[in-house]
Amino acid sequence: KQEVTQIPAALSVPEGENLVLNCSFTDSAIYNLQWFRQDPGKGLTSLLLIQSSQREQTSGRLNASLDKSSGRSTLYIAASQPGDSATYLCAVGQAGTALIFGKGTTLSVSS
Amino acid sequence: EAGVAQSPRYKIIEKRQSVAFWCNPISGHATLYWYQQILGQGPKLLIQFQNNGVVDDSQLPKDRFSAERLKGVDSTLKIQPAKLEDSAVYLCASSLEGLGGNTIYFGEGSWLTVV
Numbered sequence: 001k002q003e004v005t006q007i008p009a010a011l012s013v014p015e016g017e018n019l020v021l022n023c024s025f026t027d028s029a030i031y032n033l034q035w036f037r038q039d040p041g042k043g044l045t046s047l048l049l050i051q052s053s054q055r056e057q058t059s060g061r062l063n064a065s066l067d068k069s070s071g072r073s074t075l076y077i078a079a080s081q082p083g084d085s086a087t088y089l090c091a092v093g094q095a096g097t098a099l100i101f102g103k104g105t106t107l108s109v110s111s
Numbered sequence: 112e113a114g115v116a117q118s119p120r121y122k123i124i125e126k127r128q129s130v131a132f133w134c135n136p137i138s139g140h141a142t143l144y145w146y147q148q149i150l151g152q153g154p155k156l157l158i159q160f161q162n163n164g165v166v167d168d169s170q171l172p173k174d175r176f177s178a179e180r181l182k183g184v185d186s187t188l189k190i191q192p193a194k195l196e197d198s199a200v201y202l203c204a205s206s207l208e209g210l211g212g213n214t215i216y217f218g219e220g221s222w223l224t225v226v
Contacts, residue, residue: 004153034215043115043202043217044154089153098144098167099215101153 002027006090006102013080014110021075021105023090028068031093035064035075038087038104047088048075080109113137115218117203123224129191132221135184136205142166144215145178145188146202154202160186161208193225 003026013019023033032051036044048057048064050073056065063076077084087106091099116135124130136143141162146154157176159166163183171178175194180186190197200220206213 036217041219041222043219044204046214046216049214091153098156098159099154101155103151103153 002030002092002094002097002100004090004092004100004102006088006105008105009103010106010108012108012110015080015082017080017109018076018078019080019107021077021088021090021107023073023075023102025071025073025092025100027094028071029094030068031095033064033066033073034091034093034099035062035073036089036091038089040086044089077107080107082109082111085109115203115205115216117201117218117221119221120219121222121224123226124193126195126225127192129189130193130223131187131189132201132203132223134186134188134203134218136186136203137216139207140205140216141183141208142206142213143180143186144202144204144206145186146204146217148200148202148220150199157188157201190223193223195225198223198225 005024007022034049035047050057050066061078066073087104089104091101143160145157148154157171158168158178160180163180178188202220204215204217206215
């Protein structure tokens with residue numbers, strides 16, 4: 001059974017820092033991996049989608065990497081801003097199943 | 112392009128009462144999902160529809176939860192009777208198809224509190 005773990009559960013950083021969020025999964029037979037952002041009281045917004053054949057995806061200040069063989073993904077946020085404060089969720093897709101989510105990392109960026 | 116619409120946004124009910132949530136996916140999206148997200152947890156799939164057929168409902172507590180997507184467009188999730196542990200956000204999502212290459216889009220959720 002696939003399990004997705006995110007570390008740390010919470011993170012506080014000053015504005016301007018570069019930071020890394022970690023995601024690990026137990027079954028490497030994945031179809032893809034997605035990173036989502038969730039603001040308080042809101043739904044989920046897809047940030048980056050990495051197919052199993054890809055190693056990374058970039059969007060603006062965000063870069064996500066995928067190492068399928070080791071069961072790991074990282075989300076790198078460059079030059080963090082207070083507006084980046086949110087919960088970041090990692091989810092894996094496998095053939096024939098819907099996305100399986102981790103519990104998320106809650107990020108707080110102070111000005 | 113309109114996003115995934117859900118209603119009501121917030122609902123407070125007493126235990127043993129019933130509640131229904133409605134979802135209208137993005138136009139043209141064949142796959143619709145209902146997820147349950149308990150505070151501090153990641154979303155957990157309750158049910159997945161492909162058009163109007165059920166693909167996966169293995170984690171749906173069928174003694175109290177039901178869902179339908181009669182015309183392959185909008186969907187309703189019902190809970191009857193509700194328990195305290197059903198307090199959660201119910202997220203509806205849709206994608207073009209239920210394949211791994213498609214981005215999944217979430218609605219803003221329906222927040223349920225059972226007292």
